[in-house]
Amino acid sequence: MKHICTEICQTCLQRCTKCNECKYFCEFHKDKKVKSGHVSQCKTCVSQRLKIHYQGNKEKILDRVKQYTEDNKEQIKEYQKYWHNTNRDKKIKHNKKYRNNHREQISQQKRQYFEQNKEYILARNKKWRQANPDKVRLYVNERRVRWASAEGSFTEQEWLAVCENQDYKCFDCGVEGKLTIGHIVPLIRGGSNYISNIIAQCKPCNSKQGIKIHDRLGN
Numbered sequence: 001m002k003h004i005c006t007e008i009c010q011t012c013l014q015r016c017t018k019c020n021e022c023k024y025f026c027e028f029h030k031d032k033k034v035k036s037g038h039v040s041q042c043k044t045c046v047s048q049r050l051k052i053h054y055q056g057n058k059e060k061i062l063d064r065v066k067q068y069t070e071d072n073k074e075q076i077k078e079y080q081k082y083w084h085n086t087n088r089d090k091k092i093k094h095n096k097k098y099r100n101n102h103r104e105q106i107s108q109q110k111r112q113y114f115e116q117n118k119e120y121i122l123a124r125n126k127k128w129r130q131a132n133p134d135k136v137r138l139y140v141n142e143r144r145v146r147w148a149s150a151e152g153s154f155t156e157q158e159w160l161a162v163c164e165n166q167d168y169k170c171f172d173c174g175v176e177g178k179l180t181i182g183h184i185v186p187l188i189r190g191g192s193n194y195i196s197n198i199i200a201q202c203k204p205c206n207s208k209q210g211i212k213i214h215d216r217l218g219n
Helices: 043-056 058-069 074-085 088-101 103-116 116-132 135-150 156-165 203-209
Strands: 013-015 022-026 027-029 037-040 180-183 198-200
Touching: 027 043, 037 043, 037 058, 037 103, 043 058, 058 074, 074 088, 103 203, 116 135, 135 156, 135 180, 156 198, 198 203
Parallel strands: none
Antiparallel strands: 013 022, 027 037, 180 198
């Protein structure tokens, strides 16, 4: 938008040396080295100039950036770590806004990536599940909790403490082996997902309990 410089507005306007238009200071990048506190060209002109320069020197610029990245990996990594730690809330807010504005694009990219790397992803996920059985159980349990709209949660350490208290044996039959998360009062019956409502059961005993309230409640 064009503005006409007058004696009244000279303190808040500046004329761009490129397009010769009078614009507000907010339309110029700041520069403490100059008297006005802003660069001589407006943001629009600077952007156009940089775009033209990039298009004419694309390969050279990309090579220079690549070389700089290779030579300064540790410094870049440390700075990124510092920035993420000091701008955590800002990053979360930005990522949330981006996801909300690009849902379809993100979903399409994920589907495309999965199709192109299907075997690798399935093998990686299988390997992770085998190496982290307790995390898998917690994840499956959290899905059930969301489905049942139940209250409460517990950590992996709390679940391991339950298993340890039971000597890694099923609460009902005493068999050793793979244990599943059982609820004394089932979620579907209004039970919570707090650790006080959790026992470790083998899969057959968990299935046998079904939607019944466990006998432990009366003990």
